[in-house]
Amino acid sequence: MEESAKKYLKITSYPSSTSAWIRPSAIDGQWSLTVASEVRNPIEERKITQSTTFILRKTESIRLEGRLQGSVRVTNECSECPPSFCVQAHDFGRHSDTAWFTLFCNRNKTFGSLVWSHNERKLAYVAEEKFCKSPSFFNQGASESGSQAKKGEGNAWRESWGELLTKTSATVVSVIDTDTDEVLILDWIPESDSPSQIAWAPDDSGIIGVAYKKHPFRLGVVYCTNRASQIFFASLSDKGYRYLSHENRSVREPRFSPSGDKLIFLECEVGGPHAQTSTLASVEWSSGKWSCLVPLVYESSGDFSGVNGNATLLPLECFSSDGHYLVFNSVHQCAWKIFLLDMVTLKLSCISPELDDSYYCMGFNYDILVAKVSNLLNPNGISAALWQGHLDLKWEVLSEMRRCEPVPTGSSVRMLLSLPASSIFGKGEEKNFHAILTCLPKSGSMKYPLVLFPHGGPHSVFTNEFSSHVAMFTACGYAVLLVNYRGSLGTGEAGVRSLPGRVGVQDVKDCYDALLHVLKSEDFPVDKEKLFLYGGSHGGFLVAHLAGQYPNTFRAACVRNPVTNIATMTDATDIPDWGFVEAGMLYEPGKYGDPEMMKVMFQCSPVSVIDHVKIPVLLLVGDEDSRVPPSQTYSYHRALLSRGVKTKLYNYPDNHALMKPSVDGDVIMHVIGWFHDAMLS
Template identity: 35%
Template sequence: MMDGVNRDVFRQFNGFPVPVSASVTAQRDFGFDLHPITRTQNLSIISDWSQCEVDRGVRLHYFQQWALLCNRRAVESVVSRGPCINTHGELLVSHSPSGARRAVVRETSTHVGHQYLEVWGYSGLEACLDLAALNKHGKVYEDAQFACLAWSPCEERLLYVAEKKRLRSSAQPSSASDDADSMVFEEEDKNMYMEDWGEGLVGKTASVLCVADLSKGDVTVCPGVPPHLSPGQGLWAGDSGGVVFVGWWNEPFRLGMKFCSNRRSALFYTDLKGSCELLSSDLGSVSSPRLSPDCLWLVYLQGRAFGPHHQCFCMMLYDMQNQTSSLLVDVVRRTKEGQFAGVYDSLPPHCWSSDSEWIFFSSACENRKSVFSVERRTGRVTPMLGANAGSAEFGSVKLLTIVKDLMVICCSSPNHPPCLKVGFVSNGAHLQSEQWFHLGGAEVSENFGWQSMIIAPPPEEENHQLSGVNFGAVLLKPAGSSKSVMFPLVVFIHGGPHSHFAAEWNVNAASLTKTGFAVLMVNYRGSTGFGQDSIDSLLGNIGNQDVKDVQRAVLHVLQNNKTLDPDRVAVMGGSHGGFLACHLIGQYPEFYRACAARNPVINAATLLGTSDIVDWRYSSVGLQYSFDLLPTPQALTAMLEKSPIVHAAQIRAPVLLMLGGKDKRVSPYQGLELYKALKSRNSPVRVLWYEGDGHSLSNVETQADCFLNMALWFKQHLNVK
């Protein structure tokens, strides 16, 4: 029977709304146009939110709108424009530049597979295109890797990405416009295998750029995109009528894209008439193209192909008039405490100042997420918001958008759920007002404490090729800490490995802390936010350097926090975090009392043929990858030797395994391999199998079930009342 306290805490914490995106437009109907003398104007903010309803097992989406009365670039008042509105069925949403129209790609439950492009205005529904009936393409892409929904400057056309139309090989094009560029011909055998882009992108095999002409009520597929490319992240190139997009190489075969920023790709321009030209280098990877308000500059992120699956990016600047690219912000190799640590995250959809002189973005910075500005003329990076966003209570800040120099940010801390705030920026280096207006989200703060720490590895644990690289951790402790109370400690390890624990709201960590556990979230070497040298240092050293870093962090907090019980330590993690959790209980069998692992890598050698990111299997053990590479005994031996399975015989801690039956990143049979090894030795092990879930175990019911089982597992084996 589920523990009622755990269930109630998780329901409450997982139910806090999370801001997903925001848009800013001028308001025409509120009576306050921009006044030439007083500079008074009215702006509208519309934010999209996600909220989990645990009892029903659903993730709800809604939007909320506010009117802001602004005077001389300062917010004077904020007025909510009504209650939140459910956006069920909306896959993509985009507000026109003027704010007068709202475009929605909607999928209906009444007609399975039917998608509609709707345009809403002040007088209701203005246009509705039945995309299935038009039959120009397959399903519209709504994912974070490819998708876009962009208004043309004239607000009469919309750009989006969809799956190529498929026809049987015996079929003929229905019109002259239906040529080979706009469809994929299949063999007569309906069971022919079609590659897709892997975990989280199942069924997405070949994308096309599409333009909906609202005045004609029709859709055209953009011609001229080379067939070896899959286009995405499109945007209009000013008033030219052309489109800029990112094109990913899909030959010789596709590799998994989700969480992997190292896929070969480049920036392209098409005039929509069949001409396509390259704008960037075609030897690396690119993402996040963003056009300046004056349409003269294009900023984008650039990294390398292969190697680490995620990385520190260069920020590049493309001169639209002279058609030249230049380096704006370079890769940061090493970090200095509290200073800019590099660009690791995608740029916000709107990231330019109104005068096209500054670019704003948020990125991992050691144990935090902070906001920075970049001066276009000099490339100078300035910290804008970090631990202090109008209040010292916030550990991390994420920029959602900046329009008309009004910045919309999401703030949170390990003990403070996400909230939405707004404020003006006077220039790229300063904030106009120190007062940030609260718009929405939780205004509560939990009474448990947290602290961020930077840890230096001892000399015997240094990486001799890349020495002097520190790592970090965030510790959460329950309320009522005193010398008379000793708390059990749960070590929480992130996956990736090239990802990051920011000092922000984490439902699992907060829920465990609320129910009496201390939680240590570790950013071992290889995590983002600590410079590219940290990322590179892990290549070839998985299962060793990262394991030692986590253990070092645990010893550090036990030594410096006498309220933590060294005899009651458990470990949890997913993916590479599960890999490390299983390593730790095998390499330190007398230290850990319990383990919970989600979709863990157990045997990298047997994973080689089933993972959608086969390149990372080689890179992680220090081997160079190429598409035509075949396994060798030496490579397989290296993968096996760095895997937790080689320590399975030493494992004593009870192990809880949570596996997704549809995981394409780490096969669920990885977990079963450990299960069998432990069962044969009478070592306590339990498996939870989620047939319909993938790698992230993101289904709302699954998330709740995983947490409740983990909490009860830890309570049982750490002897928590």
């Protein structure tokens, strides 16, 4: 295990780019590109954020002229972002070397916002509303100074926004005037709205943003793009408030065009699958007229499968200088691609190179496109291109994709596209699905063990971008099969909608069919006697199903925060609608499922086939998980023990993703050890 630990430390030492911004340099004709990256340090149990600045010059293309290593910042690990953090701003002209204001705002990506006005004299931010501490009934003294808090309210429950946001309940927008040091709270925003993702209106007359709806109660929003929300405008001059997008829709990622005449954003249906294919919409700022720029795509065609993906799709800076072109990221089949939209003709073009690697745009400003490039086995590099009004882009490599040293030389990534799907239900089924296989180099007659790895969601997707877990498995001698079963993103909305009502059957069969495809092919040296299962959340749901439905196929299984019984999950999760939707039922807020509904949920859950599980099962659970209740894992563990199945459980003070630097390392080491022991038994 010491060698495995060394491999993991090396794999996690590669930085992962998180953001980029472009600005003119002090030297005429040069441009400064700063890329921020993050490294997880499992030994010191913290993250390290660093920045690298590239000096660029525009010629017929982008030319790299220099590179500078920037600042390094260390942060302690935490299971979720704290509700606030402190930002200090300095004005050395007025206040010498002292901070002249301190503000607190959300660090979480869903609600956190911190934006300067266009004249850079005001700063707007989103913060958690402060509640006065309530004294005890038996406290004879006064409440906090100036507080009107009632006694005995200290333990009143404050509903949160769920997973990763358990300390976020009621957000407010505040504006700091840097000339007067005054703070204005936009208290005319309705209490029914929780503002997020804010930006300044073009003339600094007010704030626009996304307002999440609290009625009748809050539902988890992280990883969920189907929550009721609207684009709002809050006027600073007359304290007006109005909506710019339609009711009963879900919106996100608002961006203004350079001239400020258009506001674009992503929009999709409320309810239904938690991740969907989106519409790209716009609103004319002067008239409020709504229009559709990129419609919903039901069937994938050519190189476009609709606006979709489980990350930010619109870079913060996403327009060409003249505002005529817009770029966005989207998943097509098994890779991230960059698309360019002509705002006049609405013609759409893919501008990523024709490679299997994933290209993800981090910024488009001053007509310079910046992308991070990676594949499953190679950490990301940075490329840039100059937009000159035509599609013949010349991508300049600013930093190469690094070879992940622990991965054996000659290992490769194979895209298994359009695998034929089995007909199970007879109608309304997609015809094919996709998968990705990491292969180790052929060596005579040697065959390798394989890890079957389905993704969670279920409406998510595996893309050909660097994964520390896939690299770790490959470095330890395993081929890895990642399955984008029907219901995944990347194939159009029809594919997404094909799965609800069929979970536990269609997705399980696709995973098994993908495995059979690999085993039957002579191109892949896989040992059919050494097959393993690994997955988390809905991926854990599928692993538990596969272990029960195909008990003689696999040697061992490892599951992370798995859904094991949908019927018992619905009342304890931050997304109670999920179980109803995936079981093929209509969700009505506050309504309990009747016995027949509970029966259907149970029958499509892994617990329905637990009597057939024979293989050793390792369970890994985060006790702070709000998405899949930890009780799902504990009850499944007890059920395995009572049936005499070899099983072990590790629990961590972490949330659903189990991605604290120390936790992630401990998890993958236990998984590698569990598989190794199973091969020897």
